[in-house]
Amino acid sequence: MKIDTLITARWVIPIEPAHTIHDNYAVAIHDGRILEVLPQNQINKYQPQSQIDLPQHVVLPGLINAHTHAAMNPLRGSADDLPLMTWLQEHIWPAEQKLVSANYVYDGSLHACAEMIRGGITCFNDMYFFAEQTARAAEQAGMRAVIGLIVIDFPSAYAQNAKEYLHKGLQLHDQLRSNHLITTAFAPHAPYTVSDAPLREIVTLAEELDIPVHMHVHETADEVQQSLQQHGMRPLARLQQLGLISPRLLAVHMTQLDSSEISQLAQAGAHVMHCPESNLKLASGFCPLQTLLNSNVNVCLGTDGAASNNDLDMFGEMRTAALLAKGVAQDARAADAESVLRMATINAARALGLEDRIGSLKPGKAADMIAVNLHSIETLPVFNPISQLVYAAGRHQVTDVWVAGRHIMKERTLTTLDTNEILTKVRDWQTKLVNA
Amino acid sequence: MKIDTLITARWVIPIEPAHTIHDNYAVAIHDGRILEVLPQNQINKYQPQSQIDLPQHVVLPGLINAHTHAAMNPLRGSADDLPLMTWLQEHIWPAEQKLVSANYVYDGSLHACAEMIRGGITCFNDMYFFAEQTARAAEQAGMRAVIGLIVIDFPSAYAQNAKEYLHKGLQLHDQLRSNHLITTAFAPHAPYTVSDAPLREIVTLAEELDIPVHMHVHETADEVQQSLQQHGMRPLARLQQLGLISPRLLAVHMTQLDSSEISQLAQAGAHVMHCPESNLKLASGFCPLQTLLNSNVNVCLGTDGAASNNDLDMFGEMRTAALLAKGVAQDARAADAESVLRMATINAARALGLEDRIGSLKPGKAADMIAVNLHSIETLPVFNPISQLVYAAGRHQVTDVWVAGRHIMKERTLTTLDTNEILTKVRDWQTKLVNA
Numbered sequence: 001m002k003i004d005t006l007i008t009a010r011w012v013i014p015i016e017p018a019h020t021i022h023d024n025y026a027v028a029i030h031d032g033r034i035l036e037v038l039p040q041n042q043i044n045k046y047q048p049q050s051q052i053d054l055p056q057h058v059v060l061p062g063l064i065n066a067h068t069h070a071a072m073n074p075l076r077g078s079a080d081d082l083p084l085m086t087w088l089q090e091h092i093w094p095a096e097q098k099l100v101s102a103n104y105v106y107d108g109s110l111h112a113c114a115e116m117i118r119g120g121i122t123c124f125n126d127m128y129f130f131a132e133q134t135a136r137a138a139e140q141a142g143m144r145a146v147i148g149l150i151v152i153d154f155p156s157a158y159a160q161n162a163k164e165y166l167h168k169g170l171q172l173h174d175q176l177r178s179n180h181l182i183t184t185a186f187a188p189h190a191p192y193t194v195s196d197a198p199l200r201e202i203v204t205l206a207e208e209l210d211i212p213v214h215m216h217v218h219e220t221a222d223e224v225q226q227s228l229q230q231h232g233m234r235p236l237a238r239l240q241q242l243g244l245i246s247p248r249l250l251a252v253h254m255t256q257l258d259s260s261e262i263s264q265l266a267q268a269g270a271h272v273m274h275c276p277e278s279n280l281k282l283a284s285g286f287c288p289l290q291t292l293l294n295s296n297v298n299v300c301l302g303t304d305g306a307a308s309n310n311d312l313d314m315f316g317e318m319r320t321a322a323l324l325a326k327g328v329a330q331d332a333r334a335a336d337a338e339s340v341l342r343m344a345t346i347n348a349a350r351a352l353g354l355e356d357r358i359g360s361l362k363p364g365k366a367a368d369m370i371a372v373n374l375h376s377i378e379t380l381p382v383f384n385p386i387s388q389l390v391y392a393a394g395r396h397q398v399t400d401v402w403v404a405g406r407h408i409m410k411e412r413t414l415t416t417l418d419t420n421e422i423l424t425k426v427r428d429w430q431t432k433l434v435n436a
Numbered sequence: 437m438k439i440d441t442l443i444t445a446r447w448v449i450p451i452e453p454a455h456t457i458h459d460n461y462a463v464a465i466h467d468g469r470i471l472e473v474l475p476q477n478q479i480n481k482y483q484p485q486s487q488i489d490l491p492q493h494v495v496l497p498g499l500i501n502a503h504t505h506a507a508m509n510p511l512r513g514s515a516d517d518l519p520l521m522t523w524l525q526e527h528i529w530p531a532e533q534k535l536v537s538a539n540y541v542y543d544g545s546l547h548a549c550a551e552m553i554r555g556g557i558t559c560f561n562d563m564y565f566f567a568e569q570t571a572r573a574a575e576q577a578g579m580r581a582v583i584g585l586i587v588i589d590f591p592s593a594y595a596q597n598a599k600e601y602l603h604k605g606l607q608l609h610d611q612l613r614s615n616h617l618i619t620t621a622f623a624p625h626a627p628y629t630v631s632d633a634p635l636r637e638i639v640t641l642a643e644e645l646d647i648p649v650h651m652h653v654h655e656t657a658d659e660v661q662q663s664l665q666q667h668g669m670r671p672l673a674r675l676q677q678l679g680l681i682s683p684r685l686l687a688v689h690m691t692q693l694d695s696s697e698i699s700q701l702a703q704a705g706a707h708v709m710h711c712p713e714s715n716l717k718l719a720s721g722f723c724p725l726q727t728l729l730n731s732n733v734n735v736c737l738g739t740d741g742a743a744s745n746n747d748l749d750m751f752g753e754m755r756t757a758a759l760l761a762k763g764v765a766q767d768a769r770a771a772d773a774e775s776v777l778r779m780a781t782i783n784a785a786r787a788l789g790l791e792d793r794i795g796s797l798k799p800g801k802a803a804d805m806i807a808v809n810l811h812s813i814e815t816l817p818v819f820n821p822i823s824q825l826v827y828a829a830g831r832h833q834v835t836d837v838w839v840a841g842r843h844i845m846k847e848r849t850l851t852t853l854d855t856n857e858i859l860t861k862v863r864d865w866q867t868k869l870v871n872a
Binding site for chain 2: 074076077078080081082083084087111114115118119277279280281282283285286306309310311313316319320322323324326327329330331332333334336337375377378380381382383384387388391392394395396419422423426427429430
């Protein structure tokens with residue numbers, strides 16, 4: 001049978017079925033989709049147009065960055081070691097005031113896409129101003145993305161009020177309707193920055209358009225305290241009243257959770273986007289990861305933006321999630337390597353409403369895949385390739401990346417983006433910020 | 437003036453003086469030592485035998501891994517996500533029973549040295565059986581090392597009882613006396629594995645030989661509990677009675693500390709070897725890093741062995757230390773980037789009794805240095821190179837490593853070690869373990 005591509009690898013980790021590591025396997029790809037995952041001794045039935053042999057590599061689904069602000073890449077390292085509110089009010093917001101524009105968002109997002117592809121990320125869930133520019137950048141990069149239709153009460157260079165944000169968001173949703181790689185989600189910024197009326201409208205619209213609602217929720221104790229004073233209830237209780245706690249909700253951070261809230265999330269089928277490095281860096285609190293997993297809440301993993309992490313490194317994020325969960329749960333069995341790899345793949349696909357397309361190497365799904373070379377001083381011996389991916393590998397060991405069968409990184413070279421041009425632009429934005 | 441080597445770099449971070457980042461600077465090296473750190477517009481006074489220009493790099497002192505078990509590298513990833521005692525008793529100790537020998541320790545240590553050099557580590561403080569083999573490996577690698585003279589009550593392939601361990605340790609100390617890169621420390625394993633008599637002897641001998649005492653202390657709550665039952669006091673109180681709490685003490689882990697113990701450590705001038713990733717992975721507890729720093733305790737940073745981390749990556753360890761401290765202290769200002777870089781350099785030099793030789797780029801000190809290329813998608817823009825080193829860079833961005841002026845990694849190629857030979861041997865040990 002004639003097919004487009006056959007990839008052979010030392011190990012294939014399909015994610016589905018669970019607990020599976022195939023030795024000396026192959027993946028057959030045709031028309032951008034996974035056709036079959038099969039033993040190497042059965043590959044003769046296929047006549048591939050191209051065959052790629054990766055005898056030292058593990059092949060697995062592309063990683064999904066479940067929460068980021070791609071456009072913030074040019075602010076990486078501009079303000080560290082500061083409390084959340086000082087960081088936001090004295091550094092990030094003033095910098096954004098100076099810089100944010102359609103061009104800035106496009107250039108910053110392109111930089112983030114380059115970083116993400118180089119680190120084995122094939123899909124990201126984003127929230128930022130001028131979201132159409134982030135969509136343009138993802139399209140240029142050949143990545144899959146869920147573009148947040150941002151809504152916030154406050155004016156910015158992008159829109160003046162919640163109504164205008166919503167209007168622009170709906171326009172963008174329409175524009176992207178036929179895009180096969182890019183989908184949308186409503187992205188009301190946070191309970192403390194969006195008032196009841198636009199939130200109610202979002203509930204209705206999300207139902208109509210059948211898309212998720214992506215929101216920072218319970219990031220800090222202060223946020224909870226402020227809501228108690230202002231609304232007489234915790235933010236989650238307010239979201240519940242407004243009808244937001246549902247399988248559409250992608251609740252980011254969630255460091256402040258009591259046990260009834262965890263049950264409520266589990267029963268409602270809402271998803272948690274866990275961002276451990278951002279939560280640590282901003283001292284926001286510890287998300288109770290293992291408790292959420294024990295309660296069958298679907299948890300995904302995100303890097304947050306480069307200004308608060310300071311990298312878009314899902315390998316680092318998997319490691320931190322696995323390590324931190326053990327410390328927080330006081331149990332070394334918490335968040336084992338396979339669980340965090342699932343958070344970074346199939347769990348995120350499910351949360352984003354893309355489970356039929358991505359998240360595992362299942363025949364019929366899109367060929368969104370990465371190859372990681374484990375043959376190095378840093379990752380040998382290999383007793384278990386999942387352990388090496390989570391606890392030892394660096395993202396630079398990703399050699400090849402495919403999205404819908406398109407080979408967007410070949411042996412570490414990006415095929416869709418011009419690295420030098422991106423770096424030149426990033427430094428232009430740095431100069432503008434410093435001189436502004 | 438004729439000199440051996442001149443290195444020019446985009447940035448030079450000398451560590452001493454503190455809070456200093458030199459732009460477009462150079463380092464003059466002669467006879468293995470730092471001669472001068474100077475602006476690039478003054479380099480004409482030197483006629484170097486070789487000049488190396490690093491226009492995209494930051495040059496800084498080599499990182500010091502303040503606690504590791506180099507020989508455990510072949511066990512990387514052999515047992516994860518397990519509680520400390522299950523991990524030790526059912527996996528690590530049985531594996532060691534099968535494998536540990538002089539050859540194993542030499543091969544494993546060589547593997548660890550290759551990993552450490554590739555990650556910008558120029559000096560490590562070690563504890564393991566057959567320590568003379570780790571010394572041999574470090575010498576082969578051209579690294580600086582502090583070799584632990586291990587003492588433990590229990591028999592192993594290396595020695596039968598505390599007396600024999602001590603005897604072998606003293607012999608090794610004598611052998612290494614004239615080595616200019618390798619020094620020694622007594623390494624009684626832990627309070628719960630070494631009884632009073634050998635500990636008392638170590639106090640006397642350490643004073644005589646003027647070397648440090650390297651020991652796991654207060655790693656877990658269980659250890660403290662067990663000591664209360666067995667000795668009627670916490671391990672630190674017992675060590676205090678035995679005379680071990682002094683500027684010689686390198687106390688590793690220290691996750692269980694009350695405020696009087698912290699004052700005691702500060703007053704005594706004892707040092708803490710903080711291993712955040714190991715503590716998380718084994719769910720040992722949180723070392724109160726910021727409280728220790730506030731109390732002026734000298735804190736260093738270690739990776740621990742590859743079996744409990746699972747890498748010897750001081751860039752990762754700096755990042756985890758900085759991030760975790762903020763979470764634990766509930767203060768985003770805790771353990772800022774510069775503080776953790778000092779923990780990984782000058783603080784460790786001080787603890788190991790090597791402050792006159794290493795830890796900063798001060799004229800007269802040994803030229804133990806590394807270069808890190810920050811010109812990449814992952815680490816641009818550079819607002820502050822220390823922020824990029826701690827929060828964004830990967831260890832693979834280390835391009836060049838010098839120890840005492842010797843260029844042991846050149847543009848990512850090891851000049852002292854044969855990588856393929858090391859990898860072959862690592863896999864031989866893996867086969868032996870799996871088939872044993």
